[in-house]
Amino acid sequence: MFNKKEKLQKSFNNINQHIDSLTLSDEEKRNLKGLLLNVKIRSGVA
Secondary structure, X not given: XXXXXXXXXXXXXXXXXXXXXXXXXXXXXXXXXXXXXXXXHHHOOO
């Protein structure tokens, strides 16, 4: 169970880094990160 959460957390961190590297406006990045945070909370990883 712990290993699964650890893998998910690593995946979320990778997605977050990818969002940072995109050429989007700060507002669009903030919106994407907000959506990602919602998914993290609902999945129980956050």
